[in-house]
Amino acid sequence: MSYYKDVREYLKKLEEVGKLTVVDFPVDKNTELTPLVRLQYRGLSEEARRGFLFTSVTNNGEEMKEISKVATGIYASSTQIYALGLATEPTNESIRKKWEEALLHPLKTKTVSSAPVQEVVITKEEMEKGRGLNILPVPLEVPGFSGQLRTTTHIITKDPKSDWVNMGNYSMHLMGKTWALWEINRGNHGWVHLLNAREMGMDYLEFAVVIGGPPVLFYVASAKVPHGVNELEVAGGLAGEPLEVVKAKTVNLEVPAHAEIIVEGRVSTKEFLVGNAFGEYTGYMATDVFMRPRMEITAITMRRDPIFVHIMSQMPPSESSKVRQISSENIYYKFLKYDCKVPGIIDVAWHELSQAQLCVIRMKKINNSHPWQVLHLAAGYEPRWGKIFITVDDDIDARDLDSVMWALGWRMQPDRDVEIIKGRFAGLDVSAYRPDAPHSEKESPNVIGSSAILIDATRKWPYPPVSLPKREYMERALQLWKKLNLPELKLKEPWYGYELGYWPKEYREDAEFVLRGDFESIGRRLIERTKNTKGI
Template sequence: MARYYKDLREYLARLEKSGLLFRIREPIDKDRHLMPLAIWQYHGLKSDERKAFLFENVTDGSGRKYQGAVAVGLLGASKKIYSLAVDAAPERIQEKWLRALSRPIPARKVRTGPVKEVILKGKALEKSGGLEALPLPISNPGFDGAPFFTAPFCVTRDPETRKINIGTYRMMLKGRKKSGISCPPAQHIGIHFHKAREMGKPLEMAVILGAAPAIGLTSVSKIPYGMEEYAVAGALAGRAIALVRCETVDLEVPARAEIVLEGEIPTDYAEPEGPFGEYTGYMGGKMLNRVFNVKCITHRHDPILQMFNEGIPSESSLMRKLSYEAVVWKFLHRDCNIPGVLKVSFHEWGGSWKYCVIQMKRTTPAQPWQALMAASAFDPNLGKVVVVVDDDIDPDDADAVNWALSFRMQPHRDSRVITHKYAALDPSAAPPGSPVEEARFPSPSGCSALLMDATRKWPYPPVALPKKEYMERAKKIWEELELPALTPKTPWHGYSLGRWSKENEEEAEMAARGEYEEVAQRLARAGTKIEEF
């Protein structure tokens, strides 16, 4: 059975035992220094050196001391940390996701849990300071207009089917009992919102701020609509997630969550929200967004507020990359009946959202386009540039992908632009200041995607590197000479791609044996006189 982290605290203990946690006990200003400290590692450390942060002494510019702690980078600071969160070796992460998607475990309901240790509603909520009492940091000091919840696991219910969705959407702090909430129409929360609006009622929502890793991992994934994230989280965890009823809304939340906000999103009101540093690596502008009115806060004693950092690269980009790759691979390989799809890669410098590379072993010329069109149809937000490459190209390696784009396709023949895609905060979609509807889906046909088939269309000459046997022997000599340690990068040896004659093969073997003159004589016998022009 999988290792089950019953809550965030047990998981933090595992991180610390594994040497993957920076525990900061010194006073840290949440509005100016906390998130910059956590962000530095993405711009100054190698990816395998990054760790999670736990800030235990959180203050602000006035010297105010906040109750509880702030945790950053718990799920995706590095692939090693993500691997620990899903309890799977790095090479088995996708397999773990596929098993969870195929065999979800429904949640179980319990009467109460640690998340009910403190219950604040009515006058008690107002007196406590509400949202303003939480140690919520500013993510991008100098640019963000307020603190934002960056790791809110937002629970809503489809008003018609009553199916639960859990997703992560930015939430701007706006007062003791009020925050902004992004409800993009193309996201599942947007579908719930639209249905509630048609019914003339607000959309109830509970927001989980800190929970066992399976909850957060599922919240940021592209789980198919109608499949309950709690059940997928249970499969990731290896057992059913224990849920308790909320105090003021018709929803359930993890019994061992750190903090839960309960309230409603009015469907007849919006106000400006932002700016905020987004997954694109640019500041997302001020836009008209919905608000979330808080009716109740429950939390554990000395709660831990979980945060993600956005931008490129970031914890969020790695988490999206690893979960999206598994979900889209399953969609293409299994659901769309394209068994030649071997791997899907979302590149972090595309926000793990806009740049997708599909590796496949094609058996017909139609299959690359089947994969390209299916991938572009999976989600209106995903895939601005989608490329299919052969099985000898590493889809995670931008250099290898660029090699394929340079020499295995012709733009006029092997590329296509499609429209009616969704912007998803892409700043290239519309000029600053555009109405939110125009920024999200520019008239008349929305955004576009570039689809490219960068597979070989016919046999190619071999890769221009020494044969494998010579490279392997040279590597042994390299090591005997005690030269710097090598990290081989594909391709590191030559191999046939179908167009190489028996004569070419014989002459190369002769050359390797030192028989150059005989090769030269062969060539001379095939010589011919060239007439002058």
């Protein structure tokens, strides 16, 4: 299968390959659900993580009668699960190939006249009578600290100036049966749409919240897709075929036809309310209660017996940290290689636990200015993304922090190879300002702002060889290892020695003598060299 049309097909695949745990006894959505799933992120290896499907969710012990099924961890709990969602192999190369195709060749959506997601339609009148946002089994994310219920999922808006459609992963904070607050970072594209609507004198901007779509929707909505690009079309590129969409019931937007639930409405350009604390992807509670626009719900449409899909975020590692990592790596790789046309880009690695703060770029260096070109371009792509940017040579594994630390330790001088740039947007970075600081201090370039460090950890001149046995000897050792039935190896780069430009003839010859066991010739050669060397 090259593409899962809906989340139900995908859940069957997860169960088939042993990556889904089905919980068929009652679980409380406020006190039990997220703590249970959170355990796997704190106590299992990435490869062991799974998706969960709860079939009988309760609300403080009471049955959720209209929607009782909740799935979580199903999209990106691990690289293996992410790859399953893309219907590809769980390798960086296979995932990158899918992303390259999607970004270079997005596919227009296909509009259909009817859709599963509109099998059930709840009108505004019905919501006001009691059948509103309260029917959604939204799990409480951080029991004991969260100040409200919120969905973290894809929200579709349209730019009133250009009709550009954006689908980003934003939050809807539930406040009543028919209204909510929109939690969105001030630099995101949905926010640009809201500002444009206000500038044009509009009272509101229409939106559609998508819950439980095929995996490709989540992968693209979480990515920093460039301004002006329709994420639904990029998702079609990831799927390999156009996504089917249907016209929403009460707003002038098209929504994924095979989603589980759509919440339609209008967000005010004028009415803002103070928010409340919630768990953020940084691993800390977000206590910045800046003003959030009010969302009025105009309709809820859904499939019969729908599945509510919850995204696990907050403390990394999590589902959101993994999707952010993989999406960012592929967006930045495409940006540097294809948009900027920089030669020598081999790999871009965003390290998951840093949550979009640490980026390592592996490259084939042309000259000593080349890494700085790459560093400034990467830092300039998005002012809210990235605090540490590092370039490394092609023999360094950008994804292995041990390899990166080796490069930082021996290929970089702090006074020469480090630059600090300012004027960044701090966003949710709690190291940039005190949590109780006034909002004016939290946005660059005002009182504090934020910054980033650029590090060129590439070799500046020829180096001696890596001090490991040459490849042919290590490959022979591998054969002996297997013959002895020793544990399976996961070799790190470098795992064999190689030359790096500086290896004088006499040292090469010495190595050949020693290989033959002729250490006496080495002694005679050293005597002759000493005669030609000035003493101390």
